[in-house]
Amino acid sequence: MFTDFFFVLKKKGVPVTITEWLSFMEALYKGYFQSSLNHLYYIGRAFLVKSEAYYDMYDLAFQEYFGSIETSSLELDKVMEWLENPLHRLPKLTPEELAEFQKQLEEFRKQHDMEELMRQFRERLKEQKERHDGGSKWIGTGGTSPFGAYGYHPGGIRVGGESWMQSAAKVAGERRFRNYRNDIILDVRQTKMALKRLRELKREGAQEELDIDETIDKTAKEGGEIELVFNRSRENTVRIILLMDTGGSMLPYTELCERLFSAATQMEHFKEFKYYFFHNCIYQDVYEDMANYKRVPTEKLFSNFHKGYKVILVGDARMAYSELFDVNGCIDYFYTNDKPGIEWLMRIRQHFPHSVWLNPTHRNFWGHYTVDTISKIFPMFELTIDGLKDAIKALTSRTRQPVLN
């Protein structure tokens, strides 16, 4: 039954396994739920998709496989019956009449609150028990009540065809879970979740944790004389330096970078967190503020921070050729640099073996000569959830990537 659906899901990128498929089939065969597409949608999702990140892909697969089947929502079934076979079709309207209707509609909108109308509709839906044709109050066909189908009320609520209540195909079609996908940009909470993976637990500090196993062992060895053994508690020892590009070409990614920045500053579990800013490329100075007034010599990064610090550079890596390769190539004309930017970047990479570059632009746009060069110095990742996860994996891995000279 629907075995093809399994493969459609796989094709869309939902990591569904045979175990899950089998238990879904079990639920189907045992008849635990009503056989309607609405149920199939929700229950299939509960069985086959185990993260909201894949809900959107499930929606797409569901639409592809079941999309052509007409569905109506559960609540609307009854209402739809009332609306079947109208008494008489709406007569064809002349352009003048249509304009008149349009005018009435505008007036109606002025007079009536749309929300009020919806509320009335819901109330009436509750009260109404049977079919109505004609008339001006109940939900029905051919009347002047604001609710129903094939009727005359301008600006009323049309019921039928597409429902505003939930039907499976509609929900799948809406793709409401698009924002939960892993491969699109992240919000603060998701970023924090990803940054949480950035941890190295080590025992440091005072010995204040009672080690029960050791205590028992020692006590037994001492012949029952209780001997308490304490241990240092484990804590995260990750130290981070964040270097962010504030150049003009980063302007479109302001929000994205701000999210990363605010997530990183909020993280309380880093042992140390430092951040500096730069403009397009790094030369002998980085800046403590975004407006690039408070200079800190880049040399200081090397003298103050040991190689255990993890460095995250954020920037589009896109600049003029001269900015990266030339002496005095800096974009700010009042600023002179006697070493080209690329030398500084390579020194950073050499001093901090655990460093990555996060690029807010899409991978497809990386075919630029400076982006290309920089991605050979630093492992470069997209600034998406998946990219961030990969970047963190690269930061925490013990093997150090070779430095290109």
Next chain:
Amino acid sequence: MVDTGKGYRGSEYYIASKPLMEIVNVAIALGKPLVIKGEPGTGKTLLAHSIAEALNKKLIIWNIKSTTKAKDGLYVYDTVQRLNDARFKDKDISDIRQYIKLGKLGQAFKSDEQVVLLIDEIDKADVEFPNDLLNELDEMSFHIPELDEEVTARHRPIVVITSNSEKELPDAFLRRCIFYYIEFPDEEMMERIVRVHYPDIENKLLREALKRFYWIREVDGLRKKPSTSELLDWIKALMLGGISPDKISSEIPFLGTLLKNEQDTGRFVRLSNAQGGFGFKKRF
């Protein structure tokens, strides 16, 4: 086919969406653990309470902390107590059974009737924690080596597991569960939820408050978006303060009940005054 009249239908103080009800019922019928995820304040924990209440079953809550080990839920062998008793020789210590204390999972298995077991905030524990429970939740039984005894569930408990997605759960664990993501309620649903709590609220006030609430949630980059519980607090404050609905649309009284930290409030005030950038330079 399950008789739609029976099973879980939500309870008096908890409004469950229709798909959620169906899924709860399927999970109960198949005896599989139900994993509930969702934004804070969407009622994940309350769901278990509601199931227990609606089906008239006992609820056992196992709150997970960062230090919780999987074994704590099964049983604890209080060796320190036994050692202590041995030193003072005032008790018979040969019966190990008196030092074995069943954990929450053990209690749920041993219960004489079917219970609802809530494993709350499973993501707080160590990454390996869910994997350590795989077999126990699959077979609904575990072994106590000290007694050489098997604890088997007399009645498969209804297991509800909540996660705030602070850590991701392992795939092997998720494969054995049924998963549901509770979306943040839309305005219509929220109206119903508010009405459950404050049945005599004025229509206009409610509508204005909801409009403002969803507008604030739309503000980008808030550190913590206000959730249902904050909305309920805010509405309570509005009602107690006798604020007129018109006032809500022009300013936001009691903003502190909605936004709980300084930066958010600052950002919000700034944003509502004027749209400002992040300080990126306007030069290229």
